[in-house]
Amino acid sequence: MSFALAHAATAPARSTQVFIVAAGATAVPAAAAGDLSSEAQAYVAAALADDQPLVHLNHFSHHHYFVVLADKPAPAQVAEALRRSGHALLGLLKKEKTAAVFVHNLSQSPDAALRLAEGLALSAYRFGGYKTDEKSRTAPALTTVTLVGDAATPAGLAALDGLLQGVVLARDLVNAPLNKLNAVQFAERMAAAGDEAGYTTDVLDLAKIEALRMGGLLAVNLGSPEPPTFSILEWKPAGAQNAKPYVLVGKGVVFDTGGLSLKPTPNSMDMMKCDMAGGAAVAGVLYALAKNQVPLHVIGLVPATDNRPGGLAYVPGDVLTMHSGLTVEVKNTDAEGRLLLADALSFARKYDPALVIDLATLTGAAVRALGTEASAVLGTADAATMQQLAAAGHAVHERLVEFPLWDEYADHIKSDIADLSNLGKGEAGHISAAKFLERFAGGYPWVHLDIAGPAYLTAAESYRGKGGTGTGVRLLYEFLTKQLTEQPALTQESC
Ligand code: BES
Ligand code: ZN
Ligand code: ZN
Numbered sequence: 057m058s059f060a061l062a063h064a065a066t067a068p069a070r071s072t073q074v075f076i077v078a079a080g081a082t083a084v085p086a087a088a089a090g091d092l093s094s095e096a097q098a099y100v101a102a103a104l105a106d107d108q109p110l111v112h113l114n115h116f117s118h119h120h121y122f123v124v125l126a127d128k129p130a131p132a133q134v135a136e137a138l139r140r141s142g143h144a145l146l147g148l149l150k151k152e153k154t155a156a157v158f159v160h161n162l163s164q165s166p167d168a169a170l171r172l173a174e175g176l177a178l179s180a181y182r183f184g185g186y187k188t189d190e191k192s193r194t195a196p197a198l199t200t201v202t203l204v205g206d207a208a209t210p211a212g213l214a215a216l217d218g219l220l221q222g223v224v225l226a227r228d229l230v231n232a233p234l235n236k237l238n239a240v241q242f243a244e245r246m247a248a249a250g251d252e253a254g255y256t257t258d259v260l261d262l263a264k265i266e267a268l269r270m271g272g273l274l275a276v277n278l279g280s281p282e283p284p285t286f287s288i289l290e291w292k293p294a295g296a297q298n299a300k301p302y303v304l305v306g307k308g309v310v311f312d313t314g315g316l317s318l319k320p321t322p323n324s325m326d327m328m329k330c331d332m333a334g335g336a337a338v339a340g341v342l343y344a345l346a347k348n349q350v351p352l353h354v355i356g357l358v359p360a361t362d363n364r365p366g367g368l369a370y371v372p373g374d375v376l377t378m379h380s381g382l383t384v385e386v387k388n389t390d391a392e393g394r395l396l397l398a399d400a401l402s403f404a405r406k407y408d409p410a411l412v413i414d415l416a417t418l419t420g421a422a423v424r425a426l427g428t429e430a431s432a433v434l435g436t437a438d439a440a441t442m443q444q445l446a447a448a449g450h451a452v453h454e455r456l457v458e459f460p461l462w463d464e465y466a467d468h469i470k471s472d473i474a475d476l477s478n479l480g481k482g483e484a485g486h487i488s489a490a491k492f493l494e495r496f497a498g499g500y501p502w503v504h505l506d507i508a509g510p511a512y513l514t515a516a517e518s519y520r521g522k523g524g525t526g527t528g529v530r531l532l533y534e535f536l537t538k539q540l541t542e543q544p545a546l547t548q549e550s551c
Contacts, residue, residue: 057224058180058195061173061217062202063210067158072119074145074159076138076168076207077104079127085162092120109137110144119152121145123172125163132450135171139453142175143519146198153197161207169207170216176201177220178519183231215348219533222344223526225249229336230512230524233329234311239277239360242310242332243285246339246358250289253346255356260286268403270359271376272384272395277361279315279369286400287335289342289356296353297541300410303500304342304532305400307393307416308335308360315389316365317372330524331393333511334415335360337528344533352536355407359396363389375474379403380496385471387479393418394478394489398496405499411437413503414493415528421485422506428517430455431510431527434490435503445503448535454510454527465491505531 067073075088082105084097092100096113100122103111113120123145126137149157161169180198187193203213229237229245237245247257262283265273270286277284287308292301309331312319319325335358342356370376374386376395380402384395393416404412422432433445433456442458449456468488471477476495480488490504497504507527516522 057177057217057220058182059177059198060200061177061213062200063208063213064158064202064204067160067202067204070115070118072121072154072157074121074123074157074172076123076125076159076161076163076172078163079125081124084122087160087162088120088122110141110148112148119154121148125165125168130450131165132453134165135167135451136453138168138171139175139178140518142172142177143179145172146176146179149198150196155197156200156202157198158202158204159207160204169203170212173201173203173208174216174220175519178223179521181224181227181521183228183523218347219344219530221347222340222533223529225343226333226336226340226526226529227524229339230330230333230526234362237310237329238282238362239285239308239310240282242308242335242360243287243358246287246289249339249343250346253343255289255291255342255346258288258290260288268379269377270379270396270399270403272378272399273359273361275370275374275376275386276309276315276363276392276395279364279366280362281366282362284359284361287356287358287360289339289358290354291342291346292353293349293351295351297351298353298410298539301353301355301407302536302539303355303357303404303407303409303412304338305357305397305404305412305414306332306335306338307397307414307418308332308358309363309393309396310360311362311364312390312392313362313364315363315392316369317389318365319390327512327514330512331363331417332360333417333507333524334528336524337415337507337526337532340526340529341532341536344529345536350537350540352540354536355409357400357404359400361396363392378496382476382495383474385474385477387477391478391489394492397493401493401496401502409500411441411501411503412497413505413532415505415507415532417508417511418506419486419489419508421487421489423509425486426457426509428509428513430457432457432459432486432506433503434459434461434487434506435501436461436494436497437501437503441501441503444538445531445535448531448538452530452534454531456505459487459490461487461490461494
């Protein structure tokens with residue numbers, strides 16, 4: 057993260073301070089009035105009466121900011137408005153080249169300061185990148201955000217910090233281009249992150265992948281000069297509350313050219329370094345769980361390769377035998393994600409999971425249906441699980457829209473000569489892709505998240521910024537920690 061999150065009992069005098077105040081506040085609360093002149097107080101009161109959501113007082117040596125809680129019916133909407141206020145506040149702090157701010161929560165919402173800090177931190181993210189000039193490498197001005205008094209508990213703050221580091225990991229991985237992050241480097245980076253956070257990583261190499269007969273992953277890899285990897289990440293703390301593990305599966309296509317069914321470059325292939333965003337999110341979730349010592353047993357599976365044309369590349373018409381034994385007729389080499397996910401999904405069965413959730417930038421159809429605003433969710437898990445996921449989506453504002461897995465959609469992926477075709481019809485492509493995966497996700501409850509829209513933004517949008525968003529990390533951390541019988545310090549619901 058680009059600044060440190062800290063906690064302090066009080067803020068020093070003449071420091072830059074942020075006061076979060078209740079919705080509809082019309083006067084400066086007593087706790088914030090201390091060193092303000094009556095003119096300054098009148099100025100703030102007038103701005104509050106004018107419904108301004110963010111009020112700035114410039115004292116030249118330091119500043120005061122007032123963030124007003126949104127007047128919205130749902131706690132999740134209030135939380136999201138606070139994240140967005142964090143983004144707006146960062147803009148002002150940058151302008152003033154502020155190094156340190158102290159945040160007070162004078163509202164009735166106990167998590168308000170955490171949500172503001174979340175928005176500040178997610179907005180302050182910068183990809184390290186590869187620029188060589190000094191100016192680009194100098195650190196940003198804002199170095200510390202300190203939450204004061206009961207604005208947060210130190211434990212709650214530490215948990216938010218761990219979660220945000222997971223988001224940063226996912227964003228950094230997505231933003232790295234193919235020539236800095238091939239499948240082997242991707243696996244190495246996930247393993248290094250595990251060493252740091254505390255989860256273990258077992259990277260299966262080409263020989264092991266061949267021995268496991270992962271025909272989908274191997275076929276997609278054929279056009280690549282570099283070998284595939286299959287990473288197994290595991291967080292199994294001593295006091296895990298779940299007897300059966302949660303398994304998270306992430307698509308790890310480090311670059312998707314489409315293969316011989318080549319994508320056109322403009323607006324199609326050019327952002328395809330993001331095609332491992334599902335895998336990156338899995339690593340980000342494991343990282344956050346381990347950092348925060350969350351007492352849940354969770355396994356991450358990330359099959360990885362690039363998808364390219366090349367001398368040996370798989371071709372339309374090829375019939376593959378998958379890890380599960382099912383056969384697949386390849387009708388389009390650009391529908392590659394489902395092939396490697398299928399192998400990972402049938403492999404997941406050996407863990408006897410309580411639930412398997414896969415995340416994948418799987419289809420343009422999901423983007424056309426929902427834009428970058430939401431992910432598509434489909435699955436065989438029970439209604440309660442789907443409901444909990446939807447609630448987590450609202451809580452962290454990574455929203456989900458459910459689509460059906462009706463039998464009729466299975467007709468879209470019929471093949472004349474194999475068990476399945478990897479290509480659906482022109483319509484409902486995100487549904488037929490999920491129907492394909494469903495054939496491999498037997499023996500456990502399963503959820504599929506098509507994150508193709510929100511995973512990567514070509515233009516900045518508030519705290520989600522430009523490039524990799526880390527979508528899925530906050531969502532699944534929220535969902536998983538809500539499964540705990542005893543809740544940890546960080547919750548998203550009490551705003
Ligand atoms: N990686 C793409 C999907 C994608 C599209 C991700 C836009 C992020 C943004 C996937 O592998 C793909 O190419 N899907 C094809 C499938 C089709 C050939 C059945 C698609 O959706 O066009
Ligand atoms: Zn593709
Ligand atoms: Zn792809």
